[in-house]
Structures are given as structure tokens and as C-alpha cells.
Amino acid sequence: MRMLATGLLSMAVMGLLCSSVGAAGMVEKGKALFNDPKFAEGTSGKSCNSCHPDGKGLEKAGLRGRKEWKNPGGTWLSLQDANNVCIILANKGKAIDPKSAEMKDLVAYIKSLAKK
Numbered sequence: 001m002r003m004l005a006t007g008l009l010s011m012a013v014m015g016l017l018c019s020s021v022g023a024a025g026m027v028e029k030g031k032a033l034f035n036d037p038k039f040a041e042g043t044s045g046k047s048c049n050s051c052h053p054d055g056k057g058l059e060k061a062g063l064r065g066r067k068e069w070k071n072p073g074g075t076w077l078s079l080q081d082a083n084n085v086c087i088i089l090a091n092k093g094k095a096i097d098p099k100s101a102e103m104k105d106l107v108a109y110i111k112s113l114a115k116k
Helices: 002-034 079-089 101-113
Strands: 069-071 074-076
Touching: 002 101, 069 079, 074 079, 079 101
Parallel strands: none
Antiparallel strands: 069 074
């Protein structure tokens, strides 16, 4: 019985470690996209960081429980939609799939800004 409990506890700890390492990787990938002026085929030569140096102004964008996001393009019901509007209007890029790995990484980075 004790071995089973130890084994289950070990698996739970490994799962938590792997998920936090995976989340950290997503944040780093998202930060790289945030700083890349060619992200989403942008043609303006600007990155997300051009308007939001080091994420400035986005600290509240990643807060839990948020129901809408506002940007110069309007009011949006998801962070993914708000991101795409900025990509299209400010960066002159193409919208990315809201369910893509790139969007998940970008959202993970923006959510990490709320913790600073």
C-alpha cells in the first residue's frame, strides 16, 4: 500500500513539474513572437513590442476572469481576437488561428505579464 501511495505521489509531482516546464516554454516562445517584427507575416517592420515595450500596458490583459479586451480596433470577447486585431492593424500582418500553438504561446506570454 505504501509503495502504491509513493508511486502515485511521484507521478503527481512529475506531472506538475512537466506542466510548469511546458508553461515556461510557452511563455518564452510567446515572448519571442511578441518581439518578432516578421511574426504573422507582418509587413510594417513593427513587432508587438514596438507598441508595448516589455509588455507595457498589457499587465491587466492576462488577468483571470476578464470578459472583454479593448484596443484601438474595438472591444473583443477574447484575448485571441484582440491579439489578431493588433496583428492586422498595427503590424500589418495576417491573423493567426486562435487555436494555433503560436496563439497559445502569445497568450501565455501576455498572461505572464499579469504576474509581474
